[in-house]
Amino acid sequence: MSSPSILSKTTLLLALLASLASVTIGFQSRKLTELYQQQPELLTYHNGAVLRGDLPISVLWYGQFTSAQKSIISDFILSLTVTTQAPNPSVAQWWKTIDRFYLSKTVKNNGPKSTNMLLANQITDEKCSLGRSLSLSQISQLAANTKPRKGGIALVFTAQDVTVDGFCMSRCGLHSSNKKVGYTYIWIGNSATQCPGQCAWPFHKPIYGPQTPALVAPNGDVGMDGMVINLASMIAGALTNPFGDGFYQGPKEAPLEAATACTGVYGKGAFSGYAGNLLVDPTTGASYNANGAHGRKYLVPALFDPVTSTCATLV
Template structure:
């Protein structure tokens, strides 16, 4: 549910387009992981994403994030974001219906610090409430297929940010918002803890200079780091929107969800704090999936319930 970026390292970087580097020979494969369905709903209808841009955002930053969402349902060169999402689609509800392959941004709203520059989990829900039409906001109440994402700019503090979470998802309380809606928060860590939440695009001070950071594919360490966390939370919201669908373990208050099992894993050979094999473009930027308009992203792998392995579309044959 919450995610802290795992530590990875690179001892050698490639110089040619599409080349790969290996960080570890280990791979997480386990038939013992009990990823179980608990009979709750999953997002089988068209998934409509409502973005709340909290704080001040550059247009270039918003464009990167929008392109990631657009890439989920759009064809792109292999390995693609769309193929990455196909792992999420392996999860079904009790009728056998699969999570939707149709996903898009339904509406957006800008919130210039309505609750200040320090948020808690409860005030994050208040931000969502303020954004809804029944409370004079601009976003509809969409309880069937709608997910709400509060994205905070680099100057906004969030409860547990950096120390315990880079993002989280849950559902809104009717006592606060008036409705039960799946939502997530993800923060831009560029000025607060890039070495934790934007790793491997930044490294902790105690690791330098022997471990070199990877170059961000879109040239923005904070936002490129957010992309992987957004993907993490989006996959989990879709498969466990009300915390009663897909997760491992017996405690719904601390579930191990389909992205939690694969934190820090971006390619073949990942595990034990290593990112795995990923490609580099001509500029030396690292990525593992292609998106729309020539975009490239580095997103973590997800738990495949059929193969019982963390997997992604860039896995080596």
């Protein structure tokens, strides 16, 4: 799910080669080769549900994550609120862009006027109760184990030594749903030892395409900073197309969504192998485009603007 409405050949090449690191899927498994195909020009609303209001978030850490690693993700989730005090460009500003481009267009007369992520509970499964090689159906099972609330989102994070069906080959994460219960879920894997060149670019050299130098990760952890990128992309898709009938372009089985339509674009001037003009921390040399809670810095994907059919970036 993914960026602009009309993708140039250069952007398509970017999406395929240089941005394998942030490739993710939504409802159905979208193969990497499908990025070769010319996409429809418009990312449109298909009259289905979007997620608005107060969204309870449940989290499952599957495998070994250090406290420092967990805090990178937790601070990012905390940053997804307009009340977070962080200088612009900020994660909260990016969050409001999703609302402005998509969610506000579906507000009914008495519907909620804002969207808030509320952390409900966290579970840790360090011993990997289902093993260290998971199928997608087991990801769904793990999401259910978090006991997500109706209308909420379950987040499943797998550690760097856990393999998941299709991980690195065709996806870095996914979002899907349990329509019967009425919640959505997101899975993101830590690619640090399995495929950082695919799922943690631009903080690692890509496996394919232009071999430009890797950028310095803003939180000093290539795997976790890559997870943030993919989490942001999947959150954008889960909010705007939670049950497969919201905002998307292309076939329903392999849609491009709010962020995945802009895969590999993070700043103005992005092209194949180049993430765009980003901010650089003068002390650490880390590249970023959004400030977050507790002084954190993050890299978040561009969002497709349905009005201008372009990828909108924070910087």
